[in-house]
Amino acid sequence: MGAPVSAAIAIDSLHVSYGNQRVLHGVDLTVAPGEFIAILGSSGCGKTTLLRTIAGFQKASQGAIRLFGRDVVNMPPEKRGMAMMFQSYALWPHMTVLGNVGYGLRLRGVAKDEIRTRVATILKMLNLSGLEDRKVTNLSGGQRQRVALGRALAIEPEILLLDEPLSNLDAKVRLQLRSEIKSLQNRLGFTAVHVTHDREEAMTMADRIVVMDAGKIAQIGSPKEVFDHPNSPFVASFMGAENTIGLDIRTSGAGVEVAVAHGNPTSWDGAVPLGPVTAYFRDDVASLDGPDARIDGSIILPGRITQRTYPGGHYRYVVAINDRHFTVTDDHYHELDDAVGLRLPLASLHLFPTDTIKGENHA
Amino acid sequence: MTRPSFFGLILIAPALAMIAALFLYPLGFSLTSAFTVPGGGFSLTHFEKAIDLYSTDILFTLFIVITSTLLTALFSIAIAGTLTLGETPWLISSLRFLYRWPLFIPFIVAAQCMRTFLAKNGLMNNSFVAMGIMEPLQATSFLDWRGIIITFVWKQVPFVTLMLAGAMASIDRATIEAGRNLGASRLRVLIEIVLPQVAQTLLVGLVLSFVTMLSVLSVPMMVAGSQPTMMTVDMAFRINSYGDYATANALGVISYAIAGAVAWIYLRHNVKREIAA
Numbered sequence: 001m002g003a004p005v006s007a008a009i010a011i012d013s014l015h016v017s018y019g020n021q022r023v024l025h026g027v028d029l030t031v032a033p034g035e036f037i038a039i040l041g042s043s044g045c046g047k048t049t050l051l052r053t054i055a056g057f058q059k060a061s062q063g064a065i066r067l068f069g070r071d072v073v074n075m076p077p078e079k080r081g082m083a084m085m086f087q088s089y090a091l092w093p094h095m096t097v098l099g100n101v102g103y104g105l106r107l108r109g110v111a112k113d114e115i116r117t118r119v120a121t122i123l124k125m126l127n128l129s130g131l132e133d134r135k136v137t138n139l140s141g142g143q144r145q146r147v148a149l150g151r152a153l154a155i156e157p158e159i160l161l162l163d164e165p166l167s168n169l170d171a172k173v174r175l176q177l178r179s180e181i182k183s184l185q186n187r188l189g190f191t192a193v194h195v196t197h198d199r200e201e202a203m204t205m206a207d208r209i210v211v212m213d214a215g216k217i218a219q220i221g222s223p224k225e226v227f228d229h230p231n232s233p234f235v236a237s238f239m240g241a242e243n244t245i246g247l248d249i250r251t252s253g254a255g256v257e258v259a260v261a262h263g264n265p266t267s268w269d270g271a272v273p274l275g276p277v278t279a280y281f282r283d284d285v286a287s288l289d290g291p292d293a294r295i296d297g298s299i300i301l302p303g304r305i306t307q308r309t310y311p312g313g314h315y316r317y318v319v320a321i322n323d324r325h326f327t328v329t330d331d332h333y334h335e336l337d338d339a340v341g342l343r344l345p346l347a348s349l350h351l352f353p354t355d356t357i358k359g360e361n362h363a
Numbered sequence: 364m365t366r367p368s369f370f371g372l373i374l375i376a377p378a379l380a381m382i383a384a385l386f387l388y389p390l391g392f393s394l395t396s397a398f399t400v401p402g403g404g405f406s407l408t409h410f411e412k413a414i415d416l417y418s419t420d421i422l423f424t425l426f427i428v429i430t431s432t433l434l435t436a437l438f439s440i441a442i443a444g445t446l447t448l449g450e451t452p453w454l455i456s457s458l459r460f461l462y463r464w465p466l467f468i469p470f471i472v473a474a475q476c477m478r479t480f481l482a483k484n485g486l487m488n489n490s491f492v493a494m495g496i497m498e499p500l501q502a503t504s505f506l507d508w509r510g511i512i513i514t515f516v517w518k519q520v521p522f523v524t525l526m527l528a529g530a531m532a533s534i535d536r537a538t539i540e541a542g543r544n545l546g547a548s549r550l551r552v553l554i555e556i557v558l559p560q561v562a563q564t565l566l567v568g569l570v571l572s573f574v575t576m577l578s579v580l581s582v583p584m585m586v587a588g589s590q591p592t593m594m595t596v597d598m599a600f601r602i603n604s605y606g607d608y609a610t611a612n613a614l615g616v617i618s619y620a621i622a623g624a625v626a627w628i629y630l631r632h633n634v635k636r637e638i639a640a
Contacts, residue, residue, distance in 0.1 A: 055540075055544060077544055079546075082544065084540070084544045086541060088535055088537050089537075090537035090538045090540065092541075094562075103542070103545060107547055151545070152545075155545060
C-alpha cells in the first residue's frame with residue numbers, strides 16, 4: 001500500500017496463476033505519469049503476463065491494479081481505457097488503414113468527418129500520409145506497426161502498453177521505430193509500459209527498467225543503475241555480465257587483499273563483500289596487459305592467446321586461462337600463443353558472496 | 364505447353380468414370396426428360412405443369428430453406444461467438460461438449476424425434492405445461508412449417524458452428540484483444556472484428572447447409588402435413604403415385620437452379636475476394 005493517488009499505474013502485491021501454475025508471485029510496481037518503463041526478462045519470467053494483467057486480458061488471483069487511483073483489477077479490458085501495441089501488429093485485415101486507426105474513435109462516437117481529419121493528423125505524424133484507403137494487408141511490416149501505433153495513439157490514451165511490438169521487424173526499421181515511439185512519448189506525454197527481452201531496446205527507450213525473474217521483480221532502477229549496479233547475480237548476468245570468476249577477499253591493513261586462483265593477488269580499498277565471492281563481468285571491462293603485471297585495484301590473470309579476429313577498429317582475442325576462455329578486445333596486435341595477462345579492474349566487477357549464489361536461478 | 368500425360372489420365376480415370384456414371388449421366392437424363400415430350404422434341408410442357416401444380420410448394424420450399432439458413436447463421440454465430448469470446452469456463456466447456464451431438468443424428472431420426480417433441484401433446488408442450496409457463500388448452504402442435512424449420516436448424520447449426528468455431532479459433536487472438544483494448548464490447552468485437560474475418564467460412568457453411576436442406580425428403584414428409592409441402596415431397600409423389608418422371612425431373616431442374624443460384628453467389632463472392640487480395 002501507500003502508492004500515491006497520482007501514480008499512473010500502481011500495482012500492489014499482484015498474484016496471477018494459469019490454473020494451478022503460479023506465474024506472478026506478488027509484484028509491486030508504481031509508474032509515474034509520463035514515465036517510460038521497460039519490463040525486461042527472459043522468456044517465461046512473467047513479463048508478458050504482467051502486461052496482460054494490466055491490460056485486463058489475464059485475471060489477477062490476488063492484488064490490486066490502480067490506474068490514476070482507480071481500481072481496475074476486476075474491470076473488463078474494454079473499460080480500462082488503455083491502448084496497446086502487439087507483437088503481431090494485430091491489425092484488422094478486413095479494414096483499411098483509416099478503418100483501423102479510426103476504430104477507437106468510432107467506438108467513442110466521434111463523427112465520420114472528424115475521424116477522417118484526426119486520422120489524417122496521426123498518419124502525418126507517423127509518415128503514413130495518403131495511405132488512408134490502403135488495405136493493411138498491402139503494407140510492409142514497418143508500416144503495419146506504424147498503423148498499429150497510430151491506432152493506439154488515436155484515442156489519446158494516458159497509458160500505452162507495448163507487448164514486444166518491435167521484435168518482428170528487421171533491424172533497421174526496429175531502430176527507426178524505437179526512436180519514433182520514444183520521441184512521440186516525449187511529445188505527447190503518455191505513460192508507457194514496454195515489455196521486451198531486448199536489453200538494448202529497454203536501455204535506450206526507458207526511463208526506468210524493471211528486471212523480472214521467475215514471476216518476481218528482481219530489480220527496478222534507471223538503465224544506468226541496473227547496468228552498473230546489478231543487485232543480484234541474475235540481474236548481472238542478464239545485463240550482459242555473463243563471465244564469472246571466483247575470488248577470495250580478506251581484510252589487509254586499511255583495505256582488502258583480493259586473491260584469485262592462478263592469478264596475481266592485489267590490494268584494494270573499495271567496499272566489497274568479504275570471503276569467497278563470485279565476480280560477474282562483461283567482456284568489455286577486460287583488457288590485456290603483461291602476464292606478470294601487478295596493478296593495484298586490478299587482478300591480472302596470466303594466460304595465452306588462442307584466437308584473434310579483426311571485427312574492425314580493434315582486435316578481438318580469445319584468451320585461455322587454464323581450462324577457461326575469455327573474450328577480450330584490444331587495440332594492439334598480438335601473436336597467437338603469446339603469454340598475456342587478462343586485466344580485470346575490480347571497480348568494474350560485480351561481486352556477490354559465493355554462498356548466496358548457490359541455488360540461485362541463473363539466466 | 365506440357366505434354367498431356369497418358370499415365371496421368373489413367374490415374375484420374377476412375378474418378379472421372381464415377382462422376383460420369385453417378386452424376387453426369389443421371390443429370391443429363393433428367394435434363395433431357397424434363398425438356399422433351401415423349402414423341403421427341405424440345406418442350407416446356409413439364410415445367411408449365413410443375414409450376415401450375417406446385418408453384419406454392421416451390422415458394423414454400425424457398426421460404427423454409429432461406430429462413431432455416433438465416434436462423435442457422437444466427438445460432439451458429441451465437442454459439443461459435445460464445446466459444447471464442449466467452450469468459451465463463453464451465454459454460455464454454457459444456458457448450459463445446461453439447462453442440463455437436465445433432466451432427467451424428469440422421470435427418471430421418473431427427474424428424475422422428477421432432478414428431479414426439481413438437482406434437483400437441485409432445486414433450487415440449489408437456490414440459491411448458493409442467494413448468495407452469497403455459498395452460499394445457501393453449502398447447503398447439505408445431506408439426507407444420509415451424510417444425511420443419513426447427514428440425515433443419517437443429518440439425519444444421521452444429522455443422523456450421525463446427526466450421527465457424529474452427530475458423531474463429533484460428534484468427535489471430537491479438538486482433539480480438541486489440542478491439543477490446545480500444546473499448547469494444549464483446550458483442551461489437553464479434554460483429555465488427557471476428558465475423559468479417561471468418562465471413563468466407565460462414566458463407567461456405569451456409570451454402571452447404573442450404574443445398575442440404577433443399578434436398579431433404581424425410582423431414583418435410585414426417586414433420587409437416589402435405590399442404591403446402593416441400594419440392595422433394597412433390598417429386599417423390601409424382602414418381603411413386605403417377606410414375607410421372609417428367610414433371611418430377613422438371614421440379615428437379617428447378618431445384619438445381621435454386622442450388623445453382625446459391626453456388627453462383629458464393630463463387631462470385633470468392634472471385635471478388637481473390638481479385639481484391
